[in-house]
Amino acid sequence: MLGLNKRDTTLLIAVAILTLFAPFILNPFPEGSAMAQFNAGYPDLMQRFVIFGIFAVGFNILFGLTGYLSFGHAAFLGVGSYSAVWMFKLLSMNVLPAIILAVIVSGMFAVVIGYISLRRSGIYFSILTLAFAQMSFALAYSVLTPITNGETGLQVYNDDPQYLMGPDSPTATNLFGLEMRSTYTLDIGHWSFDFNAGYYMCALIMLIAVYLSIRIFRSPFGLMLKAVKSNQQRMNYTGLNTRPYTLAAFVISGMYAGLAGGLMASMDPLAGAERMQWTASGEVVLMTILGGAGTLIGPILGAGFIKYFENIFSKINDTVLHQWFAFLPDGLEDFMVFIVHPFIGKGWHLTLGLLFMMVVIFLPGGLVEGGQRISAWIRRRNTDDAEKANGKTKPAE
Amino acid sequence: MGILEVKGVNKRFGGLQALGDVNLSVAENTVHAIIGPNGAGKSTLLNCLVGKLIPDTGSVMFDGQSVLGRAPYEINQMGISRVFQTPEIFGDLSVMENMMIPCFAKRDGSFELNAIAAIASQRDVVEKAEQMLVDMNMIDKREMHAASMSRGDKRRLEIGMCLSQEPRLLLLDEPTAGMARADTNNTIDLLKQIKDERDITIAIIEHDMHVVFSLADRITVLAQGTPLVEDAPENIRGNPKVREAYLGESA
Numbered sequence: 008m009l010g011l012n013k014r015d016t017t018l019l020i021a022v023a024i025l026t027l028f029a030p031f032i033l034n035p036f037p038e039g040s041a042m043a044q045f046n047a048g049y050p051d052l053m054q055r056f057v058i059f060g061i062f063a064v065g066f067n068i069l070f071g072l073t074g075y076l077s078f079g080h081a082a083f084l085g086v087g088s089y090s091a092v093w094m095f096k097l098l099s100m101n102v103l104p105a106i107i108l109a110v111i112v113s114g115m116f117a118v119v120i121g122y123i124s125l126r127r128s129g130i131y132f133s134i135l136t137l138a139f140a141q142m143s144f145a146l147a148y149s150v151l152t153p154i155t156n157g158e159t160g161l162q163v164y165n166d167d168p169q170y171l172m173g174p175d176s177p178t179a180t181n182l183f184g185l186e187m188r189s190t191y192t193l194d195i196g197h198w199s200f201d202f203n204a205g206y207y208m209c210a211l212i213m214l215i216a217v218y219l220s221i222r223i224f225r226s227p228f229g230l231m232l233k234a235v236k237s238n239q240q241r242m243n244y245t246g247l248n249t250r251p252y253t254l255a256a257f258v259i260s261g262m263y264a265g266l267a268g269g270l271m272a273s274m275d276p277l278a279g280a281e282r283m284q285w286t287a288s289g290e291v292v293l294m295t296i297l298g299g300a301g302t303l304i305g306p307i308l309g310a311g312f313i314k315y316f317e318n319i320f321s322k323i324n325d326t327v328l329h330q331w332f333a334f335l336p337d338g339l340e341d342f343m344v345f346i347v348h349p350f351i352g353k354g355w356h357l358t359l360g361l362l363f364m365m366v367v368i369f370l371p372g373g374l375v376e377g378g379q380r381i382s383a384w385i386r387r388r389n390t391d392d393a394e395k396a397n398g399k400t401k402p403a404e
Numbered sequence: 405m406g407i408l409e410v411k412g413v414n415k416r417f418g419g420l421q422a423l424g425d426v427n428l429s430v431a432e433n434t435v436h437a438i439i440g441p442n443g444a445g446k447s448t449l450l451n452c453l454v455g456k457l458i459p460d461t462g463s464v465m466f467d468g469q470s471v472l473g474r475a476p477y478e479i480n481q482m483g484i485s486r487v488f489q490t491p492e493i494f495g496d497l498s499v500m501e502n503m504m505i506p507c508f509a510k511r512d513g514s515f516e517l518n519a520i521a522a523i524a525s526q527r528d529v530v531e532k533a534e535q536m537l538v539d540m541n542m543i544d545k546r547e548m549h550a551a552s553m554s555r556g557d558k559r560r561l562e563i564g565m566c567l568s569q570e571p572r573l574l575l576l577d578e579p580t581a582g583m584a585r586a587d588t589n590n591t592i593d594l595l596k597q598i599k600d601e602r603d604i605t606i607a608i609i610e611h612d613m614h615v616v617f618s619l620a621d622r623i624t625v626l627a628q629g630t631p632l633v634e635d636a637p638e639n640i641r642g643n644p645k646v647r648e649a650y651l652g653e654s655a
Contacts, residue, residue: 010522227508227526228519230497234505237494244454244492245506246480246569248514255517 015221018303022217026210029053030200037197041330045319050190050203051274052318056311057206057213058270063294063306064213064220065263069256070292071301072229074236075125078133078288079140082120083113083261085147085283087268089154092161092278099171100163100180102187102208102273106266113265114258121257125250128239140288147280160279180273182208187274205274212270213307216263221303223259232256264291297366299373308374313359320355407432407605408453408573413462415448415629422448423459424629430573430622435599435606437616437637440626441650446609449626450577453607454486455479467572477514485566486575490582491558495551499542499561502550503533506565532568540564540594556587560594567598574598576608580615592618617641625649 011019025032034048047053066080087109094105124135147155155161163169180187187205194200223229231252234242242249272278281287290313298309328347332340350358370376406429415423423445430436438446451457453464455476464471471479480486494502507529512518524530537543540560545553550561559579566574579595580588592615599606599619610616616623616637623640625632627649633640640646 010520010525012522012524222522223519225522225524226519227504227512227521227523227529228517230501230505230523231508233497233501234494237496238492240488241492241494242505243476244480244486244488245565246477246509246514247505248475248477251515255519259519 009218011218011221011225015225015303019214019218019221022304022307023214026057026214029056029206029210030202034198034200038199039197044323044327047315047319048201050188050201050206052314053201053203053206054209054270054274055314055318057209058267058274059291059294059310059314060307061209061213061216061270062264062267062291063298063310064216065260065267066291067260067295067300067302067306068220068223068232068263069260070295071306072224072232072236073253073256075128075253075257076133076292077124077136077257077260078285078292079120079136079138079143080260080264080291081283081285081287082140082143083117083264084268084271084287085143085278085280086116087113087265088272088278088282089147089161089268090265091269091272092163092276095163095169095180095272095276096161096167097170099169099176100178100276101171102180102182102269105180105273106212106269109265109269109272110262111265113268114262116265117258117261118254121254121261125253125257137285137288140283141285144280144283144285147283155278155280158280160277162277180205180276209270209274212266216266217303217307224303228252228255293363297363297373299375302373302375305373305375312374316355316359316362320351320358321353323351325352406430407467408607409463409465410449410453411463411465413449413452413459413464415445415452415457415459422629423452426462426626426629426631428624428631428634430605430607432572432605433603434621435595435608435619437608437610437620437623438626439610439613439616439623440632443628444626444649445629446626447577448629450486450575450609453479453575454484480509480569480571481514483572484575485569485571485573487559487562487566487577487579489578491555491562493550493558493562493565495549497550498546499548499550499553500533500537500546502561503536503565503568504529506569507532507536510569536564536568539567554587555583556590559583559587559591563591563594563598567602567604571604573605573607576606576610578609578611580610580612588612588615591615595619 009016030048030053033053034046036042036046062084070076090109090112091105094108098104120136120139124132124139127135148158177184177186185204187208190201190203192199192201231247235249235252239249268282294309294313295306297312298307299305325344325348328344328351329340332343335343366373408430410426410428413423413426426449438449440446448457452459453471455471455474458472466482466484469482471482494505504523511529534543537546542557542560542564545557550558553561580591583591595606596619598604608619620637622634623637624634625640625646632645632649633643
């Protein structure tokens with residue numbers, strides 16, 4: 008279907024179903040219950056899941072296929088956001104031109120930064136991209152204040168020209184009148200599910216982005232990118248010029264990042280320089296490696312995982328902990344809270360760091376490898392059971 | 405006029421004269437071996453032919469065109485393929501993928517942004533790669549991870565990859581170095597078969613005299629960066645200058 012083989016089609020359909028039903032899947036606990044803490048099905052967070060999913064999927068086209076580790080991808084995210092907000096300021100609050108401009112401008116940025124950075128490979132390439140991103144951050148933060156509004160951040164003001172605004176045009180971001188923030192809440196018993204217009208638009212765009220990424224992975228171009236990662240020497244002596252291949256991959260992944268930045272601004276018409284900081288660049292590297300670099304689905308899993316931790320674990324505080332451990336005797340309760348305390352709230356980074364270390368050490372292929380191991384184990388166990396039932400267990404060799 | 409003409413090539417690394425006034429002419433559709441003791445400049449010469457090194461002076465003409473100053477990929481697209489001393493293949497990819505890459509390079513040139521079409525839909529390339537695997541007697545290994553193959557199989561795959569580009573000149577840098585006897589003999593048979601079945605010129609650098617005398621139509625002996633003798637194999641064997649170069653003056 009759609010030019011994909013059976014396995015890739017299944018994967019795409021699975022992602023489609025998960026994103027479509029995310030409001031249900033992410034809200035498994037009834038409102039007001041102790042576990043409601045872990046519900047992630049509110050519009051703001053769901054939007055972030057898919058937007059960072061797009062960011063990581065694009066990053067994976069560069070890092071997963073060619074092995075070039077860019078440490079400055081947040082620059083494109085920021086450029087995308089600024090471009091989008093400028094469209095809101097100049098035209099109207101319609102997100103479509105904003106998203107298109109975000110992709111184009113970040114693509115142009117990627118051509119320039121990639122052209123220079125790709126003259127080197129390995130650690131030197133990473134450092135060059137990091138330097139560019141930090142320069143972009145510094146420019147946005149101070150030097151280019153007329154364009155970026157400096158540390159205040161770029162936002163839409165009442166006296167902005169907005170040439171395409173009619174008298175009845177919505178003043179919130181919208182897609183031809185459909186406001187991004189409009190949400191329909193469905194209450195079933197104690198449960199409550201939010202269906203947000205902005206989320207569904209982002210989810211649809213993410214599905215298109217994932218589909219395109221699958222096509223790239225399975226194309227001759229994708230094969231060449233894998234060849235770049237495997238052996239550049241052989242590539243050169245096979246009549247292939249590696250430079251344009253890596254540059255094309257860099258620009259495509261920069262455009263994905265710009266798209267993500269444009270969507271972020273479309274959900275909340277605000278762009279700040281901190282979006283370009285190196286921590287943001289590092290985050291997408293973590294997402295991709297955590298999920299599984301070079302796999303189709305890994306980056307989305309990684310993005311979801313990290314965003315979930317960031318938003319859910321960081322909200323757990325000592326009061327909540329005391330509720331959880333209330334069944335224990337007083338001294339023990341305090342002791343448990345004392346033990347768990349560093350890993351929650353502001354300490355969520357610690358939990359994430361430990362998890363990241365465990366994944367890198369025990370599952371170098373990321374969460375995807377974990378999934379594969381589990382399914383292989385289940386399959387093996389099933390065949391073992393079947394063999395035992397048939398009495399055909401082979402003797403050990 | 406040979407397909408490859410090397411004239412007056414000099415290459416100096418600091419105080420070392422690696423190549424001194426090398427002249428070499430390789431005739432079309434022959435196997436030309438370049439032999440010589442260690443440090444004779446064989447690999448330096450080869451690197452000057454494929455664009456890895458640029459000679460200080462002199463000219464290297466392939467089929468009437470200069471190769472000097474061109475990048476390795478451009479020289480390859482002109483029709484020169486190189487097999488390395490240690491097999492250079494795409495270890496992370498499958499055997500079939502390894503074979504398809506040069507087929508794409510042959511069809512599409514040095515760069516093609518073919519990012520949407522599925523590989524499976526490129527029937528011409530898939531069929532050509534499969535045919536080459538059949539020719540190389542490796543079709544049963546098509547889904548195998550290339551890095552996990554034996555050294556002999558890697559060599560066979562690398563030669564197949566070079567041949568699938570239909571090169572006019574195939575350069576082999578010690579193709580049997582570090583191989584077991586059986587693998588060496590297999591490689592000799594493969595190269596003989598290639599020589600007989602295809603319109604191709606082969607230039608080979610080799611230490612193993614068994615390999616050289618089984619294949620070569622013409623031999624150049626290189627010593628201390630300069631060609632000593634160029635002759636047919638039967639005349640090289642008894643040449644006193646060659647013995648001297650290999651065994652030292654006293655011999």
